[in-house]
Amino acid sequence: MADTIHWADVIAEDVLNKSGKHLVATGITPSGHIHIGNMREVVTADAAYRALLDRGADARFIYIADNFDPLRKVYPFLPESYAEHVGKPISEVPCPCGECANYSEHFLKPFLEALRRLGINPEVYRADEMYRAGMYTEAIKTALVKRNEIAKILEEVSGKTVAEEWSPFNPRCNECGKITTTKVTGFDPDAETVDYVCACGHSGTVPMAGGGKLTWRVDWPARWAVLGVTVEPFGKDHASRGGSYDTGKRIVREIYGHEPPFPIVYEWIMLGKQGAMSSSTGVVVSISDMLEVVPPEVLRYLIIRTKPEKHIQFDPAQPLLTIVDEYERLREKFRDNDPSMGEFEKRIYELSRATGICHPEIPFKQMVTIFQVARGNFEQILQIVKRSGFSTEDEKCIRELVDNVSKWLELYAPPFAKFSVKENVPVQVATLSELQKAFLGAFADLIESKGKISGEEYHMLVYSAKEKGSELNRLIAEKLNVPAPQVDPKDLFKAIYTSILGQSSGPKAGWFLSSFEEDFLINRFREASTYSPEKRE
């Protein structure tokens, strides 16, 4: 049976049965380029948040940058010199470019910028600041006091033995700055301090506020309790049996006396032929990279239209155009108030749109044509956009679309989508038949007599050539000096592409022809119609 209610609305209905006040949370560790798989998390959260707001719920949406997590290893994109920083919180590791406040900010900045472009505006929290501000202090105290109960839950749920010296808290060594090499030796709940020894040989005391962090499996449920998280999407790696959601669920209930959030488990995004996008596979295409090619509303649509539990196959080459077409059809239907548009389709469209982002009215594929006709020259592009009947008022949004198209042509476009307008009549014109040449001459005359012609009209005109008695058919007849020629429009389109591009196929003819000034077409078609190879010598 077809879906009738969008998944975000199903979730909203579900959680509103429990309470009217909601906090939708997402959290990502900015330890490297934040990839397109992570984008699914924030877009999913945003959809649930908006579905809640649409029902009048009292809802907030937060994003927590887990920047107090340690640097796990020297990633392939880092210089060897980062070896000394492994184990330190990423908010205390220097940034790779030397221009950001720290390592985590280096990766956070482009991610937050990408969110802005996607029209997603959560309240942003940074874990290091939350710890330092003492937001976790009570939760840390409770965890240290109830260390044995937590260890028991972890063993029961995950089936793994918890080591004797395990502690829910990882102190940050005052000497070497690492949080992965310390062991808790004691704590003082009144002074709110923790004692530790470190593998570096140092031992000391740190404050609970900012002197270290809870280990992930405890940090997560503590956060639910501290902030009051009620809805949270997360990747399926956290959702496995005995995984961190399972242990977190019991810890938050039994240790912190709070209900776990409603889980939205999402599947990975599979990119082209490269494989699943997850932090563990190492295949990374950052969101910023993707936004260079795909318009933000199309990226949103890609995620919104698919249920979170289904994986998304995404190929930015030719298949991207199919998704873009689908989305643009939806956009058109919505704009025209098309009665065939069902509630479900309408909802997908609504959730894919966002305020404050560009919604260019020019179809992506048409811009692919315009861009190549104008050879990428922005001024010319604007002229063609205008000539094609679109508004040029919002130059910034047109520029964004142009940038997307330019990058797509450079990185992903299949050869058949590319063309270049030849400066002069191409030699391939020599292969045209007498009929094709007569058509080009007749077509030039017709364009000259008509003046301004729209894309749709160009298309109809070419087709009219096969109707005996049509103006174009009559003009061709005159040139060939025959009564009523038999014409196949396919040959005419070939003649058009050959005379302009030197190849027998090209983009949709209406869009293509209306991208040129009439004078250019008239001259080119006339020259081609009288072309003979000798004349070039």
Ligand SMILES: [Zn+2]
């Ligand atoms: Zn930087």
Ligand SMILES: [Zn+2]
């Ligand atoms: Zn140390």
